[in-house]
Amino acid sequence: MSKRGMLIVLSGPSGVGKGTVRKAIFEQDDNKFHYSISMTTRSMRKGEVDGKDYYFVSKAEFEKEIRNGGMLEYAQYVDNYYGTPLKYVNEMLDQGKDVFLEIEVNGAMQVREKCPDGLFIFLTPPDLMELRHRISGRGTDDLATIDKRMAKAVDEIEMMQNYDYAVVNDEVLNAVEKVKTIIRAERWRVKRFLPDYKKRLGDDLK
Numbered sequence: 001m002s003k004r005g006m007l008i009v010l011s012g013p014s015g016v017g018k019g020t021v022r023k024a025i026f027e028q029d030d031n032k033f034h035y036s037i038s039m040t041t042r043s044m045r046k047g048e049v050d051g052k053d054y055y056f057v058s059k060a061e062f063e064k065e066i067r068n069g070g071m072l073e074y075a076q077y078v079d080n081y082y083g084t085p086l087k088y089v090n091e092m093l094d095q096g097k098d099v100f101l102e103i104e105v106n107g108a109m110q111v112r113e114k115c116p117d118g119l120f121i122f123l124t125p126p127d128l129m130e131l132r133h134r135i136s137g138r139g140t141d142d143l144a145t146i147d148k149r150m151a152k153a154v155d156e157i158e159m160m161q162n163y164d165y166a167v168v169n170d171e172v173l174n175a176v177e178k179v180k181t182i183i184r185a186e187r188w189r190v191k192r193f194l195p196d197y198k199k200r201l202g203d204d205l206k
């Protein structure tokens with residue numbers, strides 16, 4: 001059987017810069033990763049495109065997908081559903097391609113249960129003042145939503161310890177380099193050590 005791709009999960013509080021860092025990585029390494037487009041019930045922001053930024057669906061459609069077993073994971077975040085469609089992720093991994101998920105912490109922990117060999121990276125802000133500044137600077141959320149996202153951020157940052165790596169997003173290019181280095185190191189580790197594990201386990205892992 002050919003090798004499955006690597007599942008890379010990037011989490012972190014809203015506004016920390018996950019999207020910015022992910023897009024920069026994809027610009028630099030265009031063909032190395034496959035981004036899993038999430039499904040959400042939140043309304044579309046100005047400039048967002050259905051099928052590119054998210055699959056925007058109604059609550060009823062989302063709940064139908066859940067019932068049909070179509071989601072790898074999902075979570076409710078500030079009054080809306082967000083989730084990862086299972087089919088695309090499975091197809092890519094089966095083809096040996098690396099898949100990149102950008103999701104919040106509860107969903108990430110569900111993925112960790114299902115795919116313990118994934119790579120889990122947490123992006124964290126230099127401090128909470130800067131986080132608030134970034135969320136409000138983006139200009140996409142009203143004050144009440146910003147407050148809800150900030151309250152959530154405090155709990156989310158405590159979940160950092162459940163990740164394999166934490167990266168501070170101080171400067172975008174710094175964070176990009178760190179995330180790319182972690183991925184490179186993980187690739188090397190898997191390539192270097194997996195054959196040994198296989199031998200030890202009597203090729204059970206093949």
Ligand SMILES: Nc1nc2c(ncn2[C@@H]2O[C@H](COP(=O)(O)OP(=O)(O)O)[C@@H](O)[C@H]2O)c(=O)[nH]1
Nearest residue numbers: 014015038074075077082083084102103104107
């Ligand atoms: N569990 C889960 N969370 C997601 C998914 N897609 C996006 N999110 C997270 O949901 C939260 C809110 O997303 P969004 O409303 O787009 O705000 P933004 O990420 O701050 O721009 C963020 O933490 C996202 O990373 C998903 O498929 N599953």
Ligand SMILES: Nc1ncnc2c1ncn2[C@@H]1O[C@H](COP(=O)(O)OP(=O)(O)O)[C@@H](O)[C@H]1O
Nearest residue numbers: 014015016017018019020134138169170171172
């Ligand atoms: N390292 C950084 N320094 C300053 N501003 C940043 C940095 N990273 C992201 N931003 C800005 O913060 C805001 C939130 O970034 P975004 O990528 O939308 O966050 P997320 O996807 O985590 O919600 C955007 O306006 C973005 O330009």
